[in-house]
Amino acid sequence: MPTSQLTRNLRDGELVLRDGSEPPHTLTVLLDEGDLTWTQRQRTIEIKDRGSIAAGHLRRGDDESVTLAFTAKWSQLIGKSAHAADPLQLYEMLMFAPAANITSTSSAGEQDTLTLEFSVIDPAGIASEKITFAKVYRETLTMAEGADFNTIAFTGRAFQTAPTVTRLPAVG
Amino acid sequence: MVATQHLHSTLQQHWSESASSGIPTLYPGTRQETSQLPEWFELWVDALSDQPSRRIAPDRLDGTITVHCFTQQRHHPARVYELADLARQALDHQRLRILDRSATPPLEVGHVDIYEPQIRDLSRTHQNAGSLLLRHIVLTWSFVAQKTTSSPSAT
Numbered sequence: 001m002p003t004s005q006l007t008r009n010l011r012d013g014e015l016v017l018r019d020g021s022e023p024p025h026t027l028t029v030l031l032d033e034g035d036l037t038w039t040q041r042q043r044t045i046e047i048k049d050r051g052s053i054a055a056g057h058l059r060r061g062d063d064e065s066v067t068l069a070f071t072a073k074w075s076q077l078i079g080k081s082a083h084a085a086d087p088l089q090l091y092e093m094l095m096f097a098p099a100a101n102i103t104s105t106s107s108a109g110e111q112d113t114l115t116l117e118f119s120v121i122d123p124a125g126i127a128s129e130k131i132t133f134a135k136v137y138r139e140t141l142t143m144a145e146g147a148d149f150n151t152i153a154f155t156g157r158a159f160q161t162a163p164t165v166t167r168l169p170a171v172g
Numbered sequence: 173m174v175a176t177q178h179l180h181s182t183l184q185q186h187w188s189e190s191a192s193s194g195i196p197t198l199y200p201g202t203r204q205e206t207s208q209l210p211e212w213f214e215l216w217v218d219a220l221s222d223q224p225s226r227r228i229a230p231d232r233l234d235g236t237i238t239v240h241c242f243t244q245q246r247h248h249p250a251r252v253y254e255l256a257d258l259a260r261q262a263l264d265h266q267r268l269r270i271l272d273r274s275a276t277p278p279l280e281v282g283h284v285d286i287y288e289p290q291i292r293d294l295s296r297t298h299q300n301a302g303s304l305l306l307r308h309i310v311l312t313w314s315f316v317a318q319k320t321t322s323s324p325s326a327t
Contacts, residue, residue, distance in 0.1 A: 011227050030229055121227075147287075148316065 004127040008120050010034025015070065017093055018115040020105035027093050031073035033151070036118060038068035038133070040162045066158040068116070068133060074143065074150035091152060094141055106135055113137045113159070119168065128168040133158035173231045174270065174282050174317045180217055182270045182284065183237065187215055191262030195255065206242070211255060214240040231319040237263065237286065238312045244305040252295070252307035259311050260289060270317060284317040 015029040015036060043061025046053075072090055079086035081099040092100040096112045104112040113135040122128045135158060142153040184199055191197075197213040198204055206212055220235040241255035263286050270282040294308040 010224060013226060014228055028228065030226070032226065034224065034226055 004122045004124045006123045008122070012121045012123060014119045014121070016117045016119070017090075018105075018117065019093070020103040020113075020115075021101070024115075025088060025093070025102060027088050027090060029070075029072050029090060031075060031090075033071040033073065036068070036070040038066055038158075038163065040064075040066050042161075063161050066133065066160060066163060067155070068136070068158060069153070069155040071151050071153045074152050077143075091141075091143075094138055094152075094154060111137050116158070118163075121168075125171040128171070130166050130168055132164045132166070133160070134164070135159035174233045174319050175272070176217075176220060176233075178270050178272050178281055179233070179235075179284060179317050181273055182268055183217060184215065185271075185273075186266070186268050187262060191258050193258060195258075209242075210245050211241075211243040211251060213255065213259065214242070216240075231282070233317040234314070235317070236312055236314050238310060239263070241307075241309045241311070243307045246305055249307060252309050256291060256309045256311060263311075263313055264289060280320060282317055282319040284315050286313050286315045289313045 011034070013034060013036065015032050017027045017029065018024040041064040043064050045059040045061045047056050047059060049055035074091075076089055077091040078097065078100075079089040079092065080101070081089075081092045081097045088100060088102075091097075093102050093114070096102045096104070102114075104110070105115050106113045114137075116133040116136045118131040118133070120129050120131070136156055137159065138154065138156045140153075140155045142155075144151050144153065187197065191213070195211055195213060196204065196209060197215055198206075199214075200216055204212075216238045217235055218238050220233055223232065223234060225232065239259045241252055241259060243249075243252040243255060245251050265288070266286045268284050268286070269280050270284055271278040272281050289311045290313075292310045292312075294310055295306070
């Protein structure tokens, strides 16, 4: 039962996007800021008995999808869209640019989605984890200039109540 | 990583080709008697820092370049500003290729972006110290050095 009490930080993370192609197109986000956040929400309906909590009870509310956000430095917006031999770029993958041939992980006719995998490597090498967000769709994509670097900020949702967390095989 | 050795040699090479105009420049580790010099530069890369980043992120090194402009000319006290302008022309908004000159031919290993300078006039300090002729302006640029790489990794 490998366990590790070493805390993790942004240096230990790695963000990978996958599409629905077979085999999938994958893009490792090398320039992300290390600011990935996600929120798992649970809805609950409070049933009070004539205003009283003591005599009331709770019911499960509707499922709530996971919200997530991350920011990446911007090197170039398009690559594969401009030239088929160029490497795929983050912007064109998130935007499902037609010339980039990105395929949704959802069925035809549904909203375009991707799989997002966030790996957190255990510094001790024994309890690394992968957090997989399925059916991730875009809500906003904000491009911003900056004095040191431009950024692409993604916000979206994963259409599931919680991401899937798995342990990665120990290294060595 | 961006080797500091390659970064220093790139900056010094660029400086010697574009700014010195026959004006002596003292680099770190060099020694020169300056009491008889009418003017001279000193060039330093005096701070380097890595920012927190993913282990897999491409190398990026932030830093500052400092150029000291000195003149001691009784009949041309404004000469120090001309030196400062020479320095600005040489370094403001420059993008330089970082070369590994130990390779044959020299190998491009990255590039450095030099941004805007901060300029300070320290002449008054020297006047208080009793050196009435010495004029001294300090220019400091921030820069970012990055290793040459294609950015997102994709298949």
